Amino acid sequence: MNVRTRALLSTAILLAGATAASADCGIEAGRVSIVGNEFPAIQTVASGAAACATDAVEVKANLTADHQKINVAGMSASPPEYTSAIIANSSIVALMNEDVIRPLDDLVAEYGQDLSPTQLITIDGKVMAVAFMANAQHLIYREDVLEQIGMDVPKSYEDVLAAAEKIRAEGIMEHPLSGAYMAGWNLAQEFVNMYLGQGGEFFAPGSAEVTVNNAAGVAALETMKALSEYMNPDYLTHDSNAAAAEWEAGNVALMNFWGSRTAVLQDAEGSTPEVFENTKVSGPLMVGDSGVPATTLWWDGFTVAKNASDEDAAATFRALVNGISPDILNAETMGQAVWMIDGYEPAPVAAGVFATIQSGAKPYPMLPYQGLLHTALGNNIADYLQGNESAEQSLADVEAAYTAAAKEQGFLN
Numbered sequence: 001m002n003v004r005t006r007a008l009l010s011t012a013i014l015l016a017g018a019t020a021a022s023a024d025c026g027i028e029a030g031r032v033s034i035v036g037n038e039f040p041a042i043q044t045v046a047s048g049a050a051a052c053a054t055d056a057v058e059v060k061a062n063l064t065a066d067h068q069k070i071n072v073a074g075m076s077a078s079p080p081e082y083t084s085a086i087i088a089n090s091s092i093v094a095l096m097n098e099d100v101i102r103p104l105d106d107l108v109a110e111y112g113q114d115l116s117p118t119q120l121i122t123i124d125g126k127v128m129a130v131a132f133m134a135n136a137q138h139l140i141y142r143e144d145v146l147e148q149i150g151m152d153v154p155k156s157y158e159d160v161l162a163a164a165e166k167i168r169a170e171g172i173m174e175h176p177l178s179g180a181y182m183a184g185w186n187l188a189q190e191f192v193n194m195y196l197g198q199g200g201e202f203f204a205p206g207s208a209e210v211t212v213n214n215a216a217g218v219a220a221l222e223t224m225k226a227l228s229e230y231m232n233p234d235y236l237t238h239d240s241n242a243a244a245a246e247w248e249a250g251n252v253a254l255m256n257f258w259g260s261r262t263a264v265l266q267d268a269e270g271s272t273p274e275v276f277e278n279t280k281v282s283g284p285l286m287v288g289d290s291g292v293p294a295t296t297l298w299w300d301g302f303t304v305a306k307n308a309s310d311e312d313a314a315a316t317f318r319a320l321v322n323g324i325s326p327d328i329l330n331a332e333t334m335g336q337a338v339w340m341i342d343g344y345e346p347a348p349v350a351a352g353v354f355a356t357i358q359s360g361a362k363p364y365p366m367l368p369y370q371g372l373l374h375t376a377l378g379n380n381i382a383d384y385l386q387g388n389e390s391a392e393q394s395l396a397d398v399e400a401a402y403t404a405a406a407k408e409q410g411f412l413n
Contacts, residue, residue, distance in 0.1 A: 025052035025322050030315025031079075034061040034302075035071050036086030039240070041133055041260050041337035042300070045086065048323030052315075059319055065239060068094070068185065075100040080305040083316040088300045089364040092121070092129055093371045095303060097409070102306040103127060107317040115321065119340055121301055123366070131301035132324040133337040135260045136361065137193060138295060138352035139285055144278040145172060145253040156286045157197075157223055157294065160254055164230040167253055177230040178252040182239040188378035189296075193256070194220035196362060197287035197294025208369045208411040210402045212377075213395035221384050221391040223287065228385055236382055250275045256285060256295070259353035263335040266349060281348075283355030293361040299340070369411045376401035 032049060036042045046061040053059040062082070064070075068091050074081040076098065085095060095101045103126040108115065112130070121129040139160075141153060149166045151159075160177070167176040180186040195202070200216035203209060228235055232246065240261050246252050248264075248271040257265075265271070265279045284293040302320045304313050326343040333339075335347040338354070346354065364370075376398045384394035406412040 025057075025318055027052055027054070027057045027315045027318050029056045030058075030311045031083060032057065032059040032312070032316045032319045033080075033082045034059075034063075034084045034086060034316075034320070035067050035074055035082040036061070036063050037067050038063040038065055039258075039261055040264065041333075041339075042086055044328055044333050044336060045132060045302075045320070045323040048325065048328045049319040050323075052319040052322050057315055057319075065241065071095065072098050072100055075305040075307065078307040079309060079312070080307045083305045083308040083312050084302050084320060085305075086300065086302050087129065088135070088298050089296075089366050090298075090371060090374060092123075092301075092303065093366060093368055096123070096128065097368055097371070100306055101128060101303040102308075102313065104130065104304060104317065107304065107314065111314065111318050111321060114325070116340070116342070119301070121299070129301040129303050130320070130324070131299040131340055133260065133300045133339050134353055134357070135258060135298040135300060135338065136284065136295055136353045136356035137189075137256050137258055138356050139282040140247070140255050140257045140262060140265065140352075141280055141282060142253040142275070142278050143280045144274070145176070148172060153280075153282050154254065154285065156288060157194075157227065158288060160285065161226055161230070163254060164227075168230065173251060173253055175230060175232045175251060176253040177227055178232065178235070178238065178243045178246050178255040179227075179257065180238065180240045180243050181224075181228065181231065181235045182242070183236045183382040184378040185374065186239050186378075187236070187382060188374045190224060190256070191220055191377050191381055192364070192374070193295045194223055194287065196296065197285070197290065197292050199290060199292055202365065202370070202373060203367070208367075208406055210373060210399050210406075212373075213392065213399050217395045218391045219287075221381060221394065224381075225385050236385070245270075247279070248275060259350065259356075260300075260337050262352065263347070263349045266335075281352035283352060284359055284361055293356065293359045295356055295361050296364040297356060297361050298364055300337075369406050369409070372405040372409070372411075373398075373402045376405065 050059045071085040105127050119131045120127045151163050154160045164176045167173050198216035198219050284295040287294050329343050335349045338350045380397040381394050383389045384391050
């Protein structure tokens with residue numbers, strides 16, 4: 001696949017060169033139905049698209065944490081329930097594997113003159129998505145708590161564990177760590193981060209053969225388990241929303257968290273001055289002195305359903321181009337994301353994502369079988385974290401589940 005690399009993503013963020021899209025959508029007719037995640041940046045994009053609605057143009061959005069469970073089915077019918085899915089590095093793969101999204105080259109040529117080339121996600125020579133923001137997980141910390149225990153901002157997960165132990169020992173917080181460790185997609189993503197930080201490779205070179213049951217895989221799981229000892233006992237039920245709620249409640253001092261979600265932790269809504277005024281961001285965490293960031297770089301963008309009519313496809317593309325135009329940028333939205341939009345001025349909250357880019361973090365793999373591995377990880381590694389089996393056995397279960405799925409889909413013989 002000819003995918004955008006870290007350097008290109010960095011260029012897109014730092015030198016976004018698109019000109020302002022017209023505020024007048026000019027859509028004569030069509031149906032626009034968007035499915036995507038529910039955090040503030042995507043809500044802003046959906047609202048921008050909704051501004052194109054008229055008596056002749058229907059625009060609606062279903063923004064939900066369950067978007068990856070429903071987008072394939074919702075785009076498979078003819079006509080599709082959803083004419084667009086807002087996706088990221090990983091989730092576009094499932095849509096392509098199921099052949100439910102269309103190339104956008106013709107729509108870009110006709111209606112995408114104001115898009116920057118760096119926004120065009122090209123796979124196998126075809127534009128399959130339009131990116132509008134960059135994202136990454138990095139450290140969030142309570143400045144006042146670290147000052148209270150006399151420790152510097154952690155640079156590694158070993159530093160995090162040392163700080164967590166001191167916070168607990170001094171009676172400040174019983175469970176000072178949090179994160180999106182919900183069993184399933186979120187938990188798998190934490191393993192992906194940690195495994196890369198250990199220097200692990202997911203597959204044998206040039207092959208779909210999985211290779212995670214190794215020393216790096218075991219070390220990644222052991223680090224995750226050590227971290228979980230300082231988390232709320234219900235951590236396997238906590239997605240990003242639950243982790244954010246714990247933070248705003250003042251129960252947590254350190255967590256690896258999405259840059260796109262951080263702005264809400266630094267505002268007054270749902271929190272107290274003690275918490276939001278002391279909420280700070282830092283770069284990605286390392287594992288030991290490896291110097292390898294234990295995180296991945298992401299982009300978010302929009303697609304168009306293959307089964308949408310030409311009229312609906314054009315309306316969807318044009319509405320979403322309006323949804324990512326410079327017109328959406330204001331004092332509130334500037335801090336919602338690292339926007340790949342002309343006129344974006346990086347807010348302090350974006351420092352963590354920029355630091356991740358500069359650290360040399362790898363993009364999340366856009367391999368057609370990476371999603372199968374992600375699912376296998378999410379379904380199996382909780383057994384080790386709960387003490388039900390060894391790390392090696394959990395990883396063997398992961399490899400077996402992945403191999404069966406990869407053979408079923410023809411990636412392995």
